[in-house]
Amino acid sequence: MNPIIHSIKNRANHRGWIMTQTWEHLLFAHWAIPPAVIRSMVPDALEIDTYEGSGWITIIPFMMSGVRLRCLPPVPFTTTFPEINVRTYVKVGGRSGIYFLSLDASNPWITAIARKWYRLPYFEASMNFQKCKGGIEIDSRRVKSTDQTERFSAAYQSCSDVFYAQQGTLEYWLTERYTLFCECTKTKRIYGANVYHMPWQLQNATVQIRENTLTEKQFSLEAPPSLTLYSRGVQSIVWPIQEVREEGCVVW
Template sequence: MDITKHKDHRPWKMPNQPWIMYQAWKDLLFIHWEIEVDEIKHLIPKGLEIDTFNGKAWIAVVPFMMRDVMPRYTFPVPWLSYFLELNVRTYVKLNNKAGVFFLSLEASNPIAVKIARKLFYLPYMDANMSVNKENGYFNYYSKRTHKNEPKAEFEVKYKPISDIITYKPDSIESWLTERYCLYSVNQKGQIYIGEIHHKKWNLQEAECQIITNTMTLCHGIKTPKTEPLLHYSKNIEVVVWYPSPIS
């Protein structure tokens, strides 16, 4: 099914250029915390504005499985198309386009890490990662191994606990997840926008037990003691455009 035919939910039109990559995100968990803007502003590049919901910034740790990653008009290959990913993200905007800004991204595939760093200017890092499913829970683990980067480790057990939920356009669920671009910065400080497209998220309520988490601490952010906001998604198909520099 061509997911680009489903576009009524988008906040702006898709790019005129053809997309370049397809990927599927499987068994994904959003772990969100509300934080003060001052806690994160030092991590946001000049030119990007922190996006807020009711005056608060948000940060998320997101573990999932990458599947069927492939350039357009090709097929999945075992050594590139299947790997685990864990990202730390927050929310920004530029020229009224609300998007995602990644503080870090771990991946279990070194080739994918090199490609993403070079072509998409994203701070991907090598990590030893594993996942298995036991008694209905996903057991997910990641330990960073990337050279010359701060140590970071994450371990969580999680599962969905509801059917797919309904959420309105002005809800926190929509604000956190319905974002159709990401921003990145190259070594010279040039900001890039990377457009993406997918159907509206199918979200479920979730529960989790965080066993180890230093993913935000390595960025100087201590997550609040309050319970995080949790959402699970079984599967979402995504197409990606090549990033464009912001003039």
């Protein structure tokens, strides 16, 4: 049996997940940002989550693969594609999670469905993602932007042995998150969805960012990242999105 499915079955309330995805060759590029700067980019209903008083923005390029709905086979030519997430860290009703500022992907079918179904700010991008002898190379340009200024180009690789983040550390706080929150652009209501995967196997990483304008319209990330991590990847299980009530997001 697949290890993650076995782990799910050992949980008290494993029912209800609807999708599986595999995330591969991830770079976690983290920047410490004043919470006041992040506040203007996040809905008022979401509390900015901080670590030792600092807010954080993370850019994550990776390869998405194995996307399929539960009990259904993968759809040919739609399940493997590169993606770049820009996210920050929030809390709702005491539940810590992530809030996506943007998600760029090269699959127009996925971007359209995810925007409508999960209310996530997906954008179609022209992307080149390849494994090289020295690590990973990625180049991305958003194709339906009015001025096509949202670009990201970088090379990254691991530079340490594999480790698991220990609870209480910044690495754990940034990576071990299992709830996403989003806002419906029409109703302004807050929604949440839970995910599950095995703990991240992390490595320290080196990165050369050649161009990064993904956040340029809100603020500039000109300085090098405060922390960079790499992971070979995980298989994840995704639950359906649901509206967040006053008591917070229903969790499994």
